[in-house]
Amino acid sequence: MAEQHLLTIDNLKVNFKTYGGDVQAVRGVSFHVDKGETVAVVGESGCGKSVTAQAIMGLIPNPPGRIVGGRVVFEGKEITGMSKKELLEIRGSQIGMVFQDPMTALNPTMKVGRQIVEGLVRHHQLSREEAQKRAVELLRMVGIPDPEKRVDQYPHQFSGGMRQRVVIAIALACQPKLVIADEPTTALDVTIQAQILDLLKRLQAEQELSVLIITHDLGVVAEIAHRMVVMYAGVVVETGRVQDVFAHPRHPYTWGLMRSLPRLDGAKQRLVPIEGTPPDLFHPPTGCPFAARCEFAMEICDRQMPAPAAFGGGHQAACWLHDPRAPRIEELVAAGRQGNVTEALRNVHELNRYAAD
Known part of the structure; x- marks a missing residue:
């Protein structure tokens, strides 16, 4: 019997209802991600890359968007038809996501440590004190200096590259099996891009992560991916x-x-x-x-x-x-x-x- 894929996208179709009619943003996309591999989805802006990622996470806003066909299967379970409550149990704990813009992904009114702690308390039932210690460990793991101090700071007190590291720490907090990274190096200078890519590769090797990376940068694909979907x-x-x-x-x-x-x-x-x-x-x-x-x-x-x-x-x-x-x-x-x-x-x-x- 063939080994089961970690993630399977089968003939996925996503539409967005507008005043001008239905935008058919994703029109029958199929691919898979295996355990421990990195798959890159590439293409120009508007090709449906990010919509596909959002559909996997159940983050398509409805209205106006809706999945009109196909299915997403994670570890043998179809998640496209799951309830919001069921999806909340998978997000963060089983599938983490690194969003495109860390400044909008992070809550500017909350300290970064608290934003990391939220998922740990929800999914791992840790006490606040235990979760805070884990948050410091995560910040250290992603290469943020002086994490004991930084854990009590706000997003605006971090540089763009450091904010992206915080977002990666949040995505990895509950030790998910799959991380979806949507344009994780956009708007970062080339030095910081290289550091973020090296970080993702190192963490993948240490934790046996599977990574689905969304990008239009073929240099990123050549650096980090095993397979690619155009x-x-x-x-x-x-x-x-x-x-x-x-x-x-x-x-x-x-x-x-x-x-x-x-x-x-x-x-x-x-x-x-x-x-x-x-x-x-x-x-x-x-x-x-x-x-x-x-x-x-x-x-x-x-x-x-x-x-x-x-x-x-x-x-x-x-x-x-x-x-x-x-x-x-x-x-x-x-x-x-x-x-x-x-x-x-x-x-x-x-x-x-x-x-x-």
């Missing part, structure tokens, strides 16, 4: 081990992300942006959502979403270029990865021959 317009377009996706990206959107990264190991190259804008999620396309921006788009891309193609080792990409009926696919894929599409575009008309099939 999202675009509310769907997963590619997933696989980090080394596989970085070495051999298989979806045109992933190619675009890679071509827009500056390189430090060779001659200077012009960064190639992804032209166009994401689709309207009030009326999302029936086919591949990236078709309007794709250099290789075919007629069938606009009409039907492709099934994921498998490349071994769990590496998958949902793109019609990998359909077995597509001629000269090797040349197209190679040209796309290199960013040299002129020759490849001459062959696109051949791929349209099966669009009417």
Whole structure:
């Protein structure tokens, strides 16, 4: 019998009701997180990364948001249909969350020690004195100097990096099995970013944590993640081990992300942006959502979403270029990865021959 995943997201769909209609923010997302691994969910702003994380935690505000399909399974138990009371028992104790902006995640009117103590008292039934000692230990663990003094200070008395460490301490207070980190290094300078990433890696190794990190920074992904999930317009377009996706990206959107990264190991190259804008999620396309921006788009891309193609080792990409009926696919894929599409575009008309099939 195959080992059970710690977290499974299966065909998750989330809508937000507005005066203009329903925004289909997440449209059938599926992936998993295993024990002790770090999975990164990447993509540009508005692709549904943070909404997916909020849905896992049961934090979608209703109204206007609601889960309209799919399920989230944690340790074999479906949590999408749980009551608020049941979810409160899981949040913090089993699943911790590091929010994007530590200044808004922390209560400015409460001392940081009290904010750490709350979860310990609720989930571990510790006395206030015991919880306070544990809070000091947690601040020391995340690298905050003089924790005996700092535990009685307010968030505004900490720097941005130190506030993020406090948020991590709160997330880890009850020793959860999974930590969801939503853009944990946003707005921090590169030195502090490196320290936060090193901290997460160290704590994961010491506590056998599983980490789901939400980010748009591929440098963060390369530094910390084992596997990555690439999202675009509310769907997963590619997933696989980090080394596989970085070495051999298989979806045109992933190619675009890679071509827009500056390189430090060779001659200077012009960064190639992804032209166009994401689709309207009030009326999302029936086919591949990236078709309007794709250099290789075919007629069938606009009409039907492709099934994921498998490349071994769990590496998958949902793109019609990998359909077995597509001629000269090797040349197209190679040209796309290199960013040299002129020759490849001459062959696109051949791929349209099966669009009417």
